[in-house]
Amino acid sequence: MNFLKGIGIGIANVIPGVSGGTMAVVFGIYDKLIECIANFLQASMKKKMEYVKFMFPLLLGCGVGILFFANVIGYLYENYPVYTKGAFVILVLPSIPIIIKGENIKDIKNILSFAFGLLFVVAFFMFTHNLEGNTFTKQEFFTIAYGLKLALCGALAGGAMIIPGISGSLLLLALGEHENVINYIGNIEIIPLLYFGVGVGIGILIFTKIINYFLQNYRSKTLFVILGIVIASLIELLINI
Known part of the structure; x- marks a missing residue:
């Protein structure tokens, strides 16, 4: 089951405007x-084995989702953006109440x-909107300097991927x-993909360390931040459909 969830997360990560983190919320993991x-x-070693048992099929599925569906999703997004985005919105909507289940929705904080x-x-979409369409440069030759830039972009995208509602692809x-x-x-x-x-x-x-700290120490408030991020990202998708 985690393998299939991983495929879903991987597919989400290659669609601009769609978040793998949101899919993890949808799947309850x-x-x-x-x-x-x-x-x-x-x-501890025992805990590590527990984590590996959970993570291995998930990561494998994520890799399969990215490697085998990148071109397919790219084609669908390019030629059928309304249906592609609409399917994602329909998939996510039923999971929204689950995010804050049992939490106090009237608390001012x-x-x-x-x-x-x-x-x-x-703020995120204002930033990306100002840059989008103006910065793409096709890379004909791979250099170490470009590899370092690619690694930095990968770090920023990786951090974004782990935040529900924020698209690493976007x-x-x-x-x-x-x-x-x-x-x-x-x-x-292989070489540019290794850097990335x-x-x-x-x-x-880095970002999981930060998010885990807030989930452990400020769980309720963090869940409501996540709820706000997910809802706002869905609204943005609907506006652009």
Whole structure:
């Protein structure tokens, strides 16, 4: 089952405007995913094996989703953007109440946290909208300098991937590297993918540490921030359909 969920997360990560983190919330594994990544290095051997058992099929599925569906999703997004985005919105909507199940929706701090999540997405999309379409440069030759840039973009995208509602692909689009990365994946170009993959791994590790801290210490408020982010991102998708 985690393998199939991983495929769903992987597919979501290659669609600009769609978030793999949101899919993890939809599948009910977001908390566990954050815990596994954030605590793996310092966990006991028994706990490490538990994390590996959970994560391995998920990561395998995610890799399959990205490698085998990148070109398909790219085609669907390019030729049928309304249906592609609409299918994602329909899939996510039923999961929204689950995010804050059992939480106090009248608490003023939770309401403010929800508002912060909304405003965060507004600021993110304003930033990406200002850059989108102006920065893409097709990379003809691979250099170490470009590899370092690719790793940095990967770190930023990896951090974005782990936040529900924030699209790592959209951020790559704004940074001018989405088409290059999709081409590298489609053509299985190992060297640039290694640089990008290392960057993604670093970004995911850093952001999961931060998110896990807030989930452990400010769980209710963090869930409402996530709710605000998810709802705002869905509204943005609907506006652009």
